[in-house]
Amino acid sequence: MTNNETFIMDFKEIRADNLPLVGGKGANLGEMAAAGFHVPPGFCLTTAAFHRFIDSVPQKEKLYNRLNSAVDLEDVRKAGRYVREVLLDTPVPGDVAIAAIQAWTEAGIHEAYAVRSSATAEDLPGVSFAGQQDTYLNIIGKDKLLDGVRRCWVSLFNDRAIIYRNQNNFSHEDVALSVVVQQMVMAEKSGIMFTVDPLTGHRHTLAIDASFGLGEALVSGAVTPDSYRVDKRNNSVIDSRISEKLIAVFPEKEGGIRQEQLSLEQQNQIVLSDNEILALAEMGSQVESHYESPQDIEWAVAGGNIYLLQSRPITSLYPADELVSPDNSLHVFFSLGHQQNMIRAMAPLSLSLFPIILPVKLNTDGSTPYLKFSGGRIFVDVTQGLRHPLAHRVLFGLLSQFDILAPRAFKLAMARPEFKGPHGIHLSLKTIKFIFGIFTRVLKTLWRRNLEGFTYQTNERIDTFITETASLLEDYSPGKKQIQVIFDVIQDTFPFFLNWVPEAAAGNIAARLLTKTAKKLLSPEKIEALTLGIQGNVVTEMNLALGDLADLAKQSPSLAEWFTHLDKDTFSWLEKAEKIDGSAPFFTAWKKFLDNYGSRGSSEIDIMMPRWNENPLPVLMVIGGNILKTESSRSLFVAQAAKREEVFLELLGIAGHGLLGKLRVWKIKRLYHVLTETGGMREHHKFVLIRLFWVVKQILKKNALRLVQEGKLTSKDDLWFLTSQELLEIWNDTSTHWDELINRRKDDLEKFQKLTPPLILTSDGETPIVRHQVDVAPPGALLGNPVSPGVAEGIAHVVLDPLTETLKPGEILIAPFTDPGWTPLFINAAGLVMNIGGELAHGSVIAREYAIPAVVGVPNATVEIKTGQHLRVDGNRGIVEIL
Structure with missing residues (x-):
C-alpha cells in the first residue's frame, strides 16, 4: 500500500468497518454512498495522516502529559490553549500534503469543499461526540484546504472535546481524527431530520427542521427553523409549524460563508413543500432501515435534488424494543422504578426476581406479559386497567400518589385512536372472593378490631419467617436445587405479606380520614401534627437508632473525634475505633443496629447493590454528621408524639359539640387508634423483602463461588448478569458461551445507567410530555x-x-x-x-x-x-x- 492510499480514502472505497481509519463521520458517509444514497462525493484524510502530523511535533509527549494532568476546568483551558498553539504552528507534513492535494486534484480543483472533522469516537453506537470538533465550509484552493485540514486536527483539542473525553473515560492518546473533504452543496434549503420524534420518542413519527440556505444557521442556533412531523406508517404530514426565519447563511463566491438578513416576505415563507417533506421522510426511513436504528440526519436541497450530508445514531432515546404490543394496538407501560423511588438500571438477575415476587402467572421462561424489561428497568403493562371504566380511576388515584403528573400523561396516551380496544379484565370467582375478603378485613380493621400490640406481633412473625428461611436455605448445598428453593421462597413472600398488608392499608386510610375530618376543625399545621411521631415505622426506628448511636459516640470524646477521620477502608477504621477507650457502649449498639438494619442500603430493591453489612461507610458518615448536631433525633420524635397527642385531645374537645358530637368523637377515637397502632407499617412489606434479599444474597454469593470454581463463571459478580432461568440452566449447560453473554450485558448495563427512564412509555416508544403548572411563578423557577x-x-x-x-x-x-x-x-x-x-x-x-x-x-x-x-x-x- 502506498502512502497516498494510507493517508487518503475515497468515499467509494469506505465501509463501516473502516471506522478506525476514517472516523465515525467518514465511515457513515462511505457506508451511505455504497448503499446508493445521494451523498456528495469526497474523500477522507485517514487517522494515519493525523498520526503522521502529531508524530511530527517535537513536544508530542509533553502535549499529552499536559492534557492528562489537567484536573479542573482552569487546568483544561490552559492545557488546551497550549496544545492548540503548538499544533497550529506545526505545518502539515509534506507527504500528507502531497497526498491530499493529489486527491483534491482528482476530485476537482474548481469545486468548493466542506472540510469536516471525523473523530474515531464520534457517531458511535451509544456515544455521541457530534459537534465536538470543527467544520469549515466553502473551502476553495489548495492552501485553504490544507489549512482547514490542520484546523480540524487541532479542533480535537478544543476545551469542549477535552472535557467530554474526560467525562466519558476516553483516552486522549487513543482518540484520533480523520478529516472529511466533501464537495460542497450550495444549498437553497437545508436542515436536520430525526427518524423518530426527538421530544416524545414516538417511533412512528419523523421530525424535520428546515431553514433557507446552508445548515450552519440552524446548527448554530442562529435561526428558528420551520418544523414538520410525518407519520411514517402512511407517509403523511401530520404537523407543520412555520417560524419567522430572520437570517440565513449562504456561500461567498470567493470562499467562506456569510450571514444574510432575509426579506420580510421570505422570513415567514414555508421552506419545504409537501412533496419535499415526504421525499425527505422517505429517504429518512430508508436510512433508518439501512442502519436498523433511529438516525439523526443532515440534509440539503440544491437544484431540486435532495442530498444526504450525514447520518448518525440517536443516542438519547430510551429503548423500547422490549415493550412490544402483543395485539397491534397501543399498549401503555408504567415505570415500576418511579413507584419504588429507584430509577437506576438493574442487572438481569435483579430484574428477573420481580416476576417471581409478584402474584402473576409466569411463562415457562420465567417472564410475564404484565412486566417488561427495557433499558435495565421494569415496566408494568397497565393497558387493561386503563381501558377499564372503573379500574382506570383506581390506577389514576394510586399512581398520582407517586407522581402527580401520571394521570395527565395517561390521558394523552389514552386519547390516541390506536389505544382503543377491549379491556380484557375478567375476574374469576376465586379472585372476586379474594378481593372481597381483603376489602372486608380492611373494613373490620378500620371500625371493629382491637389492634393493640398488632405491630409488635407482626414484627415477631417477620423475625421468625426470616430466621426459618435462612435455616431452610442453609440445609442445601450450592447448586441447582438450592437455587430452585431460593425462587420458591421468594414466590412465597407475597402471600406472607398478607399477614399485615390489609392492616397497614387501614392505617393509611385512617390517616386520610382523620385529617379529612379535622380539616374543618383545626389549622393546617395542627392537622399535619396529627400524623407525625407514629411508632412502629421501620424507617423512623432506623433513624432514631442512628441518632442514638451518635449520642453514644459523643460520650467518648476520643471516639467522636475519630469520626472526623472516616476512611474508605471502613472495616479497618472500625477495628481501630473499637480500641478507643469508652467505645464499648457504642459498639454494642452498633452491632445491634447492623443486625436490625444491615440488610439495607441505597437502591436496595436491586439485590446486586451493596448493603450496609457489606459497606457501612454511608451509615458511619451520617453518624459523624449527627455528632455535630445539638438536638437529638429521638427528642424531636418524642416532641412530635407529644404534639400529636395534644392536638388529638384538642380535636376531641372541638368535635364533641353539636348534634352529632358523640358520633364524631367515636369516629375520631377509632381512627386515631387505627392510625397509632398500624399507621407505621407502610414500609413493613418492603423491609421484609430487603431482609429476605440479604439472606438470599449471601446464599447466591456462595453459588457464584462454586460456579467460578467449576469454570462456568469468570468472576463471582458475573452471577448478577444471568437471568433467574439461566441461573438454573447454567449448572448443566456445557454449550453456552456465558462469558460473551455476560460481558455484553455488562456493557449494556453501563450504557443503561446513563439513561433517564420515563414515567410512562408506550409500545411505540412515545413518552407523553406533561409539565407542572403554576399560575404565578418567578422567572426561571x-x-x-x-x-x-x-x-x-x-x-x-x-x-x-x-x-x-x-x-x-x-x-x-x-x-x-x-x-x-x-x-x-x-x-x-x-x-x-x-x-x-x-x-x-x-x-x-x-x-x-x-x-x-x-x-x-x-x-x-x-x-x-x-x-x-x-x-x-x-x-x-x-x-x-x-x-
Whole structure:
C-alpha cells in the first residue's frame, strides 16, 4: 500500500468497518454512498495522516502529559490553549500534503469543499461526540484546504472535546481524527431530520427542521427553523409549524460563508413543500432501515435534488424494543422504578426476581406479559386497567400518589385512536372472593378490631419467617436445587405479606380520614401534627437508632473525634475505633443496629447493590454528621408524639359539640387508634423483602463461588448478569458461551445507567410530555409537586450516590430519587428537591415526618441545580428558585 492510499480514502472505497481509519463521520458517509444514497462525493484524510502530523511535533509527549494532568476546568483551558498553539504552528507534513492535494486534484480543483472533522469516537453506537470538533465550509484552493485540514486536527483539542473525553473515560492518546473533504452543496434549503420524534420518542413519527440556505444557521442556533412531523406508517404530514426565519447563511463566491438578513416576505415563507417533506421522510426511513436504528440526519436541497450530508445514531432515546404490543394496538407501560423511588438500571438477575415476587402467572421462561424489561428497568403493562371504566380511576388515584403528573400523561396516551380496544379484565370467582375478603378485613380493621400490640406481633412473625428461611436455605448445598428453593421462597413472600398488608392499608386510610375530618376543625399545621411521631415505622426506628448511636459516640470524646477521620477502608477504621477507650457502649449498639438494619442500603430493591453489612461507610458518615448536631433525633420524635397527642385531645374537645358530637368523637377515637397502632407499617412489606434479599444474597454469593470454581463463571459478580432461568440452566449447560453473554450485558448495563427512564412509555416508544403548572411563578423557577409544606432557603447539595456523600446541617438535598438507603441524609437536610416522585414517594413521606419543605417531580433537578447554589424551596406551591 502506498502512502497516498494510507493517508487518503475515497468515499467509494469506505465501509463501516473502516471506522478506525476514517472516523465515525467518514465511515457513515462511505457506508451511505455504497448503499446508493445521494451523498456528495469526497474523500477522507485517514487517522494515519493525523498520526503522521502529531508524530511530527517535537513536544508530542509533553502535549499529552499536559492534557492528562489537567484536573479542573482552569487546568483544561490552559492545557488546551497550549496544545492548540503548538499544533497550529506545526505545518502539515509534506507527504500528507502531497497526498491530499493529489486527491483534491482528482476530485476537482474548481469545486468548493466542506472540510469536516471525523473523530474515531464520534457517531458511535451509544456515544455521541457530534459537534465536538470543527467544520469549515466553502473551502476553495489548495492552501485553504490544507489549512482547514490542520484546523480540524487541532479542533480535537478544543476545551469542549477535552472535557467530554474526560467525562466519558476516553483516552486522549487513543482518540484520533480523520478529516472529511466533501464537495460542497450550495444549498437553497437545508436542515436536520430525526427518524423518530426527538421530544416524545414516538417511533412512528419523523421530525424535520428546515431553514433557507446552508445548515450552519440552524446548527448554530442562529435561526428558528420551520418544523414538520410525518407519520411514517402512511407517509403523511401530520404537523407543520412555520417560524419567522430572520437570517440565513449562504456561500461567498470567493470562499467562506456569510450571514444574510432575509426579506420580510421570505422570513415567514414555508421552506419545504409537501412533496419535499415526504421525499425527505422517505429517504429518512430508508436510512433508518439501512442502519436498523433511529438516525439523526443532515440534509440539503440544491437544484431540486435532495442530498444526504450525514447520518448518525440517536443516542438519547430510551429503548423500547422490549415493550412490544402483543395485539397491534397501543399498549401503555408504567415505570415500576418511579413507584419504588429507584430509577437506576438493574442487572438481569435483579430484574428477573420481580416476576417471581409478584402474584402473576409466569411463562415457562420465567417472564410475564404484565412486566417488561427495557433499558435495565421494569415496566408494568397497565393497558387493561386503563381501558377499564372503573379500574382506570383506581390506577389514576394510586399512581398520582407517586407522581402527580401520571394521570395527565395517561390521558394523552389514552386519547390516541390506536389505544382503543377491549379491556380484557375478567375476574374469576376465586379472585372476586379474594378481593372481597381483603376489602372486608380492611373494613373490620378500620371500625371493629382491637389492634393493640398488632405491630409488635407482626414484627415477631417477620423475625421468625426470616430466621426459618435462612435455616431452610442453609440445609442445601450450592447448586441447582438450592437455587430452585431460593425462587420458591421468594414466590412465597407475597402471600406472607398478607399477614399485615390489609392492616397497614387501614392505617393509611385512617390517616386520610382523620385529617379529612379535622380539616374543618383545626389549622393546617395542627392537622399535619396529627400524623407525625407514629411508632412502629421501620424507617423512623432506623433513624432514631442512628441518632442514638451518635449520642453514644459523643460520650467518648476520643471516639467522636475519630469520626472526623472516616476512611474508605471502613472495616479497618472500625477495628481501630473499637480500641478507643469508652467505645464499648457504642459498639454494642452498633452491632445491634447492623443486625436490625444491615440488610439495607441505597437502591436496595436491586439485590446486586451493596448493603450496609457489606459497606457501612454511608451509615458511619451520617453518624459523624449527627455528632455535630445539638438536638437529638429521638427528642424531636418524642416532641412530635407529644404534639400529636395534644392536638388529638384538642380535636376531641372541638368535635364533641353539636348534634352529632358523640358520633364524631367515636369516629375520631377509632381512627386515631387505627392510625397509632398500624399507621407505621407502610414500609413493613418492603423491609421484609430487603431482609429476605440479604439472606438470599449471601446464599447466591456462595453459588457464584462454586460456579467460578467449576469454570462456568469468570468472576463471582458475573452471577448478577444471568437471568433467574439461566441461573438454573447454567449448572448443566456445557454449550453456552456465558462469558460473551455476560460481558455484553455488562456493557449494556453501563450504557443503561446513563439513561433517564420515563414515567410512562408506550409500545411505540412515545413518552407523553406533561409539565407542572403554576399560575404565578418567578422567572426561571423550577416547578414540581409540593409534597411537604413550608419554605426553606439554603445551600444546594446535589447527591447522586448516598454511598459517597453526606449533608451538612442546613443544606438542601437535591436527589434523583430516594429510598430508605437515603433516609439518613434527611437528618441534616433543610429541604428536599427530587427529579421524580409524588406525595407517597419515600422522600415525600420522610420530608413530612421531619417537617422539611419538599418539592418533588422536578425534571432534571440534579442537572439544573448545582451544588453550592443558594436555593429557596417552596413546599407550599411547588416552586424551586435559584437565588
